[in-house]
Amino acid sequence: MAKQIVILGGGTGGTMTANRLRRRFDEDEAEVHVVDRDDRHVYQPGLLFVPFGLTGVEDIVRPRARQLRKGITFHEQAVESVEPERDRVLLEDGTALPYDVLVIATGARLQPEETEGLTGPGWNERAFTFYTPEGAERLRQALDWFDGGRIVVNLVDMPIKCPVAPLEFTFLTDWFLRENGVRSRTELVYATPLDAAFTKPVASEHLAGLLEEKEIELVTELNAGEVDGVGGKLIGYDGREVDFDLLVTVPLHGGAEYLERSPGLADALGFVPTDTSTLQATASPNVFALGDATDLPASKAGSVTHFEAEVLTENVERHLAGKELVAGFDGHANCFIETGFHKALLIDFNYDTEPLPGHYPSAFGLPLLKESRLNHLGKLMFQWVYWHALLPGRDIPGIGPEMPTRGKKLTART
Amino acid sequence: MATTLIADAPVDVDDEGFLTDPAQWNEAIAEAIARENGIPQLTDRHWLVVRFMRERYLATGMAPSIRALGKESGVPVKELYELFPKGPAKLAAKIGGIPKPKGCI
Incomplete structure (x- = not known):
């Protein structure tokens, strides 16, 4: 019988994970379900530009269901709670979704x-x-x-x-x-x-x-x-x-509300305690989490979620096959930082290495920790990359989950 | 970074006196850092916060924020400010021998 994979949240992490898993498994091997309470996928980095009239809200919102590959079932329903001891999710309309693997990708809630x-x-x-x-x-x-x-x-x-x-x-x-x-x-x-x-x-x-x-x-x-x-x-x-x-x-930020009604899944702020390198939730071996929903000491940012998705999908497959998980996530993050006047900075870092100067992803890449016009163009171009490469779950050549050190000035500090 | 003596024990500290290796910490060190920062005596309430802070850092690699402290340590935020004047999260981290809380850049 096909395995049931249920993904809570149809945002950055949930969409990438669903698309990647759909490609990994044949439809008779696994069903992939995505649950979200609405059908509005917001390109969140775009929100920064809205107050200055540089982009409009309508330009950064697309339907969630349309970002999902064929063969993924989208449920437009709020989650009532998760029952980890019974391996099922209860939706607001009373439906129960049983799962073999649960992926929590419901992000952070503003409070x-x-x-x-x-x-x-x-x-x-x-x-x-x-x-x-x-x-x-x-x-x-x-x-x-x-x-x-x-x-x-x-x-x-x-x-x-x-x-x-x-x-x-x-x-x-x-x-x-x-x-x-x-x-x-x-x-x-x-x-x-x-x-x-x-x-x-x-x-x-x-x-x-x-x-x-x-x-x-x-x-x-x-x-x-x-x-x-x-x-x-x-x-x-x-x-x-x-x-x-x-x-x-x-x-203030906290986790999604249903997590408060789901025994043992979240900490007091509503974030999901998660293994820093395998992305398995501490609550249960068949529950995984990524993105803003976790308690990881990494930045709550789309780039982090993207790098996590690669490791998480690998581990979901390993878990279902009864194999050992890979400890593949190193906290890798990179962000463009707009500084105004058509310039931006770029930073790249992980759990252990702070943002350093140099170039990304190698010596001939974008300048790090330095204002430049190129980085600003990179930030603007990124929206296209987001919808067309990141969400579909395509790998970007030269950009892997592990933080690169080539091109960086790793000067010894005392 | 420098090595210094606190309560007769050699410890590594950063420019602001935060221990860089939590393993070098002990209770006598905590009391000495507290005195130096205007807390003459660590009460049970202080210890509750300091231990919570330290255990959380050792378990997750991240020091809890003031809000997490207020929600989870059992000591409300207003009292945290009475116990650790000025910056409770920062001062409790210092006393607990864990690195200073940081942002991402």
């Missing part, structure tokens, strides 16, 4: 309501987030009308999706305001719970000047506990107050 006052008066009027299509569109309208004042960009606490996005947003805001002639009437503030904008030694050495150059005020070690959206105050747990006319927040 602005967990910060006192944030979603109260002033939400989407003075306080915004660009982490949802609706929020990004509201923020676009607000920035359109913005005529000077104090803009505060704040990430409430780690972990967040795309940890560099708040910085990128700040850089792009600086550029946008200069283009529109209102930068001289604007104070731009970046407020972070970490103790610096750049916390990795080599990156901070190379990028320390960026904030000063762009006249961005830095507030560090601010753990935002409360927002007063009418009075325009961001208030830290330590009592510090940061005034704003316009707040751009990256709210």
